[in-house]
Amino acid sequence: MDDVIIVGAGPAGANTALGLTKLGRSVTVIDERIHLGDKVCTGIIGSECVRKYPPGPGMTFGQPTSANVTTANGKTYHFSTEYPQASVIDRVQYVAQFSKDAEALGAKYFLGERVVSIEVTVSCVVVSTSNRKLRGKALVIASGFGTSLLSQVGLQKGNEYMVGSQVEVEVNDMDSVHVYLDSLKTPGFFSWITPTVSNKALVGVIANKTSKSKLDTSLKYLKSVGSINRVCGSSRSWGIPLKPIEQTYTNRVLVVGDSAGQIKPITGGGILYSLVCGDIAASVLDSCLEKEDLSENALSAYQVLWKKKIGKEIQSSYSIRKFVEKIPNKIQSQLVKVAKTHTVIEGLIANKGMFDKHSLIFSGMFSNPAISWVFRKNFRNSIENNDVQETLKGISLGEANEGNELVHQ
Numbered sequence: 001m002d003d004v005i006i007v008g009a010g011p012a013g014a015n016t017a018l019g020l021t022k023l024g025r026s027v028t029v030i031d032e033r034i035h036l037g038d039k040v041c042t043g044i045i046g047s048e049c050v051r052k053y054p055p056g057p058g059m060t061f062g063q064p065t066s067a068n069v070t071t072a073n074g075k076t077y078h079f080s081t082e083y084p085q086a087s088v089i090d091r092v093q094y095v096a097q098f099s100k101d102a103e104a105l106g107a108k109y110f111l112g113e114r115v116v117s118i119e120v121t122v123s124c125v126v127v128s129t130s131n132r133k134l135r136g137k138a139l140v141i142a143s144g145f146g147t148s149l150l151s152q153v154g155l156q157k158g159n160e161y162m163v164g165s166q167v168e169v170e171v172n173d174m175d176s177v178h179v180y181l182d183s184l185k186t187p188g189f190f191s192w193i194t195p196t197v198s199n200k201a202l203v204g205v206i207a208n209k210t211s212k213s214k215l216d217t218s219l220k221y222l223k224s225v226g227s228i229n230r231v232c233g234s235s236r237s238w239g240i241p242l243k244p245i246e247q248t249y250t251n252r253v254l255v256v257g258d259s260a261g262q263i264k265p266i267t268g269g270g271i272l273y274s275l276v277c278g279d280i281a282a283s284v285l286d287s288c289l290e291k292e293d294l295s296e297n298a299l300s301a302y303q304v305l306w307k308k309k310i311g312k313e314i315q316s317s318y319s320i321r322k323f324v325e326k327i328p329n330k331i332q333s334q335l336v337k338v339a340k341t342h343t344v345i346e347g348l349i350a351n352k353g354m355f356d357k358h359s360l361i362f363s364g365m366f367s368n369p370a371i372s373w374v375f376r377k378n379f380r381n382s383i384e385n386n387d388v389q390e391t392l393k394g395i396s397l398g399e400a401n402e403g404n405e406l407v408h409q
C-alpha cells in the first residue's frame, strides 16, 4: 500500500507528489488526462512564482515589462515597469515537469484513467478507476475545479465561481499583454490578449457564469480593430473558483489547488497557490505519516498553514473583486486614467514587487490621494456606501502581511 494516492496531476497534484517523493514517501498519481498540464490556462506566473518554482529551459515564452489597458471609453493606457513582473510560460511543459521530477524520484503514474469512487476506511483509502482499485494510507484530491470527488469524502464543494474562455489567435508583432475592461465591446469581468510564440497570442475572457459567447463578441471586436488577424482552432472554457471551500481536510484526505478554491479571486490565477499549497500538503502529510496519525484533527494543520500563507490575501482580494465588479464603466475609466497620470500602479508594482499581492496593489491604489478623490467624487451616487465599507474592511485584513513575500524563500 502506498503512503499517498493523489488524484490529479495539475500543478497542485504534481507538486504535492514531488514534495512527498523528495521526503521519501511512496506516491501514486492518477490523472484522466494523457497530456498532463493541458488544461485551458494562459500560463502567466508572477516573478515570485518564477523565483520559487523556476520554469525549465525553453519553457518561457516571454517576460513582458508592459501592459496596455483599454477602458470602457475606448482609451488605451500603457503601463510599464523597469523589470519584468511576470512570465508567460508554456503551461503544458511547465506543469508536466513537476510530474517528470516526481516520477524520477519514484512516483507511479496512471494516466488516462478517471477516478470514479473513493472510500475512506479506518485503515486506508480505497480509490477506484474503471481499470483498477488502489489503496493508500492517505489521499490528496487535486482534481481541479468542480470535482465531484469532494462529496465522496464528505466535504462540501464551493458554490461561487467564474468561467474563463480562451482561444489561440494570430497577431502582428506584439510584446505587451493587453487587458480590456470595456463591458460592451469585450464583455466579461475582463478580457486579454497575451502574446506567446512568434505571431501567436491567447485571447481570453473571464466572466461570471458564461464566458464563451462573451469571448465570441470580443473576438469580433478585436478582429474589427485589427488587433488580431485570425482565430486558430477552437476555444476552450473552464471554471475558476472564487473562494476556498470551508474545509480542505478530513480523515486521511487533503484537498489542494482549484478543488480547494486556492486561487486569486481578482485574476483567477491559481498556479502559484496550487504549488505553494502542494508543498504545504506534502509536509503536513509527511509529519502525519511519521506520527501514524492521519485523523481529521491531525490533518487540520494543513488548513491552518495554507491559510496563514495565503488566506488573508484571498479574503482581501475577494472583497476587492466584489467591489470592483460594481464600479460603473465611467468611473472605472476615470480610475485607470488617474492611475496612469499619477503613475500609481507602476509605482506600487515597481516599489514593492507586488505582482502576486493584488490586495496590496488595490489597497495602495485606494489610499492614493488622486484615486480616493475619484471615489469620493463618485461613490455616493453610484455605489452603496455599505459596499465601500465592507471592501475597506476586507482589504485591511490583508494589510497585515504588507512587505512580506507570499512565499518565503
Ligand SMILES: Cc1cc2nc3c(=O)[nH]c(=O)nc-3n(C[C@H](O)[C@H](O)[C@H](O)COP(=O)(O)OP(=O)(O)OC[C@H]3O[C@@H](n4cnc5c(N)ncnc54)[C@H](O)[C@@H]3O)c2cc1C
Binding pocket: 007, 008, 009, 010, 011, 012, 013, 030, 031, 032, 033, 036, 037, 039, 040, 041, 042, 043, 044, 045, 113, 114, 115, 116, 142, 143, 144, 145, 147, 149, 163, 164, 165, 166, 204, 237, 238, 239, 240, 256, 257, 258, 259, 263, 268, 269, 270, 271, 272, 274
Ligand atoms: C481561461 C483560464 C486562464 C487561466 N490563466 C491562468 C494564468 O495565466 N495563470 C495562473 O496562475 N492561473 C491561470 N488559470 C488558473 C489555473 O489554470 C488553475 O488555477 C490551475 O491549473 C489549478 O491547478 P490544479 O492542479 O488545482 O487543477 P488542474 O490544473 O485543473 O488539474 C486537475 C487535474 O485533475 C485531473 N482530474 C480531474 N478529475 C479527475 C478524476 N476524477 N480522475 C482523474 N483525474 C482527474 C484533470 O485531468 C487535471 O489534470 C486560468 C484558468 C482559466 C480557466
